[in-house]
Amino acid sequence: MSEVHFKVAIIGGGPAGIGAAVGLAKRGVGPIVLIERRGEVGGTPMGYRKKPGGVPTFVEWTRGRVVFGEELAGRLTKRLAQTSTTIRLNTQVTKIYPAEKRLTLLGPDGFEDIVADAVVLAAGAREQTPAEKGWLAGSRTARVGFTRHVTGWLDRHGLLPARKPIVVGSDLIAYSAAAKLCALGSDEPVMIDRRRSPEASFFERLFFRRWTRPDWSGGVSTVEIKGHGSPTHLESSNGQEWQGDGVIICGQLVPNTELALMAGMAVDLPSRQLQLAQGQALSQPGWFAAGNVLGGFHGAQWCYFNGCSVARSVARFL
Numbered sequence: 001m002s003e004v005h006f007k008v009a010i011i012g013g014g015p016a017g018i019g020a021a022v023g024l025a026k027r028g029v030g031p032i033v034l035i036e037r038r039g040e041v042g043g044t045p046m047g048y049r050k051k052p053g054g055v056p057t058f059v060e061w062t063r064g065r066v067v068f069g070e071e072l073a074g075r076l077t078k079r080l081a082q083t084s085t086t087i088r089l090n091t092q093v094t095k096i097y098p099a100e101k102r103l104t105l106l107g108p109d110g111f112e113d114i115v116a117d118a119v120v121l122a123a124g125a126r127e128q129t130p131a132e133k134g135w136l137a138g139s140r141t142a143r144v145g146f147t148r149h150v151t152g153w154l155d156r157h158g159l160l161p162a163r164k165p166i167v168v169g170s171d172l173i174a175y176s177a178a179a180k181l182c183a184l185g186s187d188e189p190v191m192i193d194r195r196r197s198p199e200a201s202f203f204e205r206l207f208f209r210r211w212t213r214p215d216w217s218g219g220v221s222t223v224e225i226k227g228h229g230s231p232t233h234l235e236s237s238n239g240q241e242w243q244g245d246g247v248i249i250c251g252q253l254v255p256n257t258e259l260a261l262m263a264g265m266a267v268d269l270p271s272r273q274l275q276l277a278q279g280q281a282l283s284q285p286g287w288f289a290a291g292n293v294l295g296g297f298h299g300a301q302w303c304y305f306n307g308c309s310v311a312r313s314v315a316r317f318l
């Protein structure tokens, strides 16, 4: 059976993937296919729904304001709709073959292979598992979750996962989770970290003060979650205790580079950072990357523009 051929295949329909599609369309490159495993494009920001009394956490630098993720993603999605990009939703790229630039997709109709002249990896990043945090022991009972779970419970379903939350971590995402919990009626969260001072910058903390002023404990050593069925408190190895009925863990973000790793492309371990040949080009000719899959933590609008800029390199390669 002959494989469907595209000029460019984009893996991931978040801000970076959308930026790449828009940038390529502006340069007259086509046909382009964008593959997204979820049922809608927009990526991570799409999960941050707009609602009255909610907490907007996405900076839209070009408009100089902070908006809900859904609003920002909605605007980017409209730009994508103005291009003739083929969008494959509910379709996951399960395998890549770097030399042939072939991708195996699993979609609503089963497996299918496609080929392209160039491929853009825009699969984003995710929070590490709790074990990888390295200093948080104890069982992961009910009411122990990542910030991304909490966002789902709060933003999508309006469910408050804890009345007395304990937030483990102190970066921007930790403050954003704390603010959302308070906005929905929780007590002021306890926030603990190994660092002596919070990871979020002074200005980021200032922004969230409208909703939350967490009860901060810095410089903690190893910590264990205590409680059967659901957490009752956290205990540190040097005898400190924090009471709470829910634990929200802020994992480090790691790039989603498993596909590249499995295909034997150059990826650094344990950071899982893609090794770049030049600019946003990967070690394998014709392969490029954009957005948070490149590592580091970048806002959604930055990722969109980063996607737009990879289009220049892709067009030059083609």
Ligand SMILES: Cc1cc2nc3c(=O)[nH]c(=O)nc-3n(C[C@H](O)[C@H](O)[C@H](O)COP(=O)(O)OP(=O)(O)OC[C@H]3O[C@@H](n4cnc5c(N)ncnc54)[C@H](O)[C@@H]3O)c2cc1C
Pocket: 011, 012, 013, 014, 015, 016, 017, 035, 036, 037, 038, 042, 043, 044, 045, 057, 058, 059, 091, 092, 093, 094, 122, 123, 124, 125, 126, 127, 147, 148, 173, 176, 253, 256, 259, 290, 291, 292, 293, 297, 298, 299, 300, 301, 303
């Ligand atoms: C937990 C979390 C919370 C965040 N909170 C904020 C915040 O409050 N404010 C802020 O400004 N930024 C926040 N960010 C960062 C922001 O979401 C990112 O900067 C931006 O979404 C990155 O864009 P991206 O396109 O690189 O990745 P993403 O938006 O993650 O998009 C990647 C897309 O690729 C798809 N995908 C992945 N693998 C495959 C595959 N194999 N096949 C098909 N599709 C695939 C995913 O489903 C996803 O839609 C947060 C990020 C995370 C992870």
